[in-house]
Amino acid sequence: xxxxxxxxxxxxxxxxxxxxxPSPELTKDNSSINSAASSxxxxxxxxxxxxxxxxxxxxxxxxxxxxxxxRAGSVEAADAIKSTPIDIEAVHQAIxxxxxxxxxxxxxxxxxxxxxxxxxxxxxxxxxxxVLAERNRFHEAIVMLDNLAESTPEAxxxxxxxxxxxxxxxxxxxxAETRYLTLLKEIDDGPIVHRKLAQLYLRQGRxxxxxxxxxxxxELGNVEEVELRAMLNLLHPLxxxxxxxxxxxxxxxxxxxxxxxxxxxxxxxxxxxxxxLESSPTTTSQEQGLLGRIYAHQKDYTALTRWYNSLNxxxxxxxxxxxxxxxxxxxxxxxxxxxxxxxxxxxxxxxxTDAISxxxxxxxxxxxxxxxxxxxxxxxxxxxxxxxQIGQSMNTGTLPSDRELSEIVxxxxxxxRPLEAFAWNAIRTVYAQSRGEIGDEDAIQQLNEINERRVExxxxxxxxxxxEFRRCGLQPSKLAPP
Numbered sequence: 001x002x003x004x005x006x007x008x009x010x011x012x013x014x015x016x017x018x019x020x021x022p023s024p025e026l027t028k029d030n031s032s033i034n035s036a037a038s039s040x041x042x043x044x045x046x047x048x049x050x051x052x053x054x055x056x057x058x059x060x061x062x063x064x065x066x067x068x069x070x071r072a073g074s075v076e077a078a079d080a081i082k083s084t085p086i087d088i089e090a091v092h093q094a095i096x097x098x099x100x101x102x103x104x105x106x107x108x109x110x111x112x113x114x115x116x117x118x119x120x121x122x123x124x125x126x127x128x129x130x131v132l133a134e135r136n137r138f139h140e141a142i143v144m145l146d147n148l149a150e151s152t153p154e155a156x157x158x159x160x161x162x163x164x165x166x167x168x169x170x171x172x173x174x175x176a177e178t179r180y181l182t183l184l185k186e187i188d189d190g191p192i193v194h195r196k197l198a199q200l201y202l203r204q205g206r207x208x209x210x211x212x213x214x215x216x217x218x219e220l221g222n223v224e225e226v227e228l229r230a231m232l233n234l235l236h237p238l239x240x241x242x243x244x245x246x247x248x249x250x251x252x253x254x255x256x257x258x259x260x261x262x263x264x265x266x267x268x269x270x271x272x273x274x275x276x277l278e279s280s281p282t283t284t285s286q287e288q289g290l291l292g293r294i295y296a297h298q299k300d301y302t303a304l305t306r307w308y309n310s311l312n313x314x315x316x317x318x319x320x321x322x323x324x325x326x327x328x329x330x331x332x333x334x335x336x337x338x339x340x341x342x343x344x345x346x347x348x349x350x351x352x353t354d355a356i357s358x359x360x361x362x363x364x365x366x367x368x369x370x371x372x373x374x375x376x377x378x379x380x381x382x383x384x385x386x387x388x389q390i391g392q393s394m395n396t397g398t399l400p401s402d403r404e405l406s407e408i409v410x411x412x413x414x415x416x417r418p419l420e421a422f423a424w425n426a427i428r429t430v431y432a433q434s435r436g437e438i439g440d441e442d443a444i445q446q447l448n449e450i451n452e453r454r455v456e457x458x459x460x461x462x463x464x465x466x467x468e469f470r471r472c473g474l475q476p477s478k479l480a481p482p
Contacts, residue, residue, distance in 0.1 A: 205258030292326030
């Protein structure tokens, strides 16, 4: 389900989709992505506004059949063009209808006709690029729009957004990221771009980076249930227990080696993940960290030692949470327990959803006779694990129960993750309203109260747990020998 605390629109039978970047066509004034974002997310300028009954979002439901326009409609439009071949606007409209109905060959023919009629027209150029992209001719489409951006500066922002999407499809992920980050700087925290970056990072396996953008969506009061589930486990995606096209296609369809390796771990295929990451000697720091974690999980201490010796220990700031976990596991194996405590602390500071590192940290503390600290870490490990178990149960394709939603809110509040808790609490209210357990007025009141608490938390800057809290108050330096 999609949640927009700060003024959402009532959902129909199928979940709404983000408007494409840019909007489906360049308007006469070449409106920028700013206006597209503001029209889709109306409440950004009024985070404390009240909600009407029509603004209550409804729970997730099966997708409606795609393709609202009929083939007959586009054929009729094409026939009309034949009788008025100089009507460029009619050609443009026919191209749009053909694209909407998936008639790519017809769209291609119409685009050629538009190019003959008005080759320099910006709408012609844009629609022709869209047609080329539909035929997987991404390089040509991107070059065409980049040239258009130079000649039409006011269209630069929507063109950046559209070409970024095509760059993702073309496998040029670094270039896509660069364009999205440029957009983010220029449109002042637009939720659409945060969402696109989060999707890109999740698919690449860069889950902690994705969480930063998902947390921003929580701050903005505009977050989807599938995004909240992704935040519950930053090591790997929650396993999919049933077909969920929206989640699998948008968020969990892996790209790049790291993304594939994390997906394989999600499915319990650790050896496959190892082979994926070992397939090439060129690795990023995140790939390197996850490979070390895999060696540790498999208790291959020969490989783990070789991996550790290959690290650049002069730049530990580059180590990922996975790397610190792997280092901690090697130190435990070598009976360097106090060093292991510091390594596991660094792991959970970076990734507070790492239930395994919390558990290992508890075990090391117990071996040192620090039972009180060990008990506290064990409780933290269990609580984090429970949030993931509930999230996992929601991946069955069935609607979550009120008990599950209530529990996850409680856990997140105690883990000092209030923005996620607010969002899940709002989702709980929406589901209760959809089941008829509360009326529209009560739902509106509850959502407004949740929204007020969210805004107050943002004002008080109590939205992110401190590093000290993440390591359960443990101070490794005080445990070290004199």
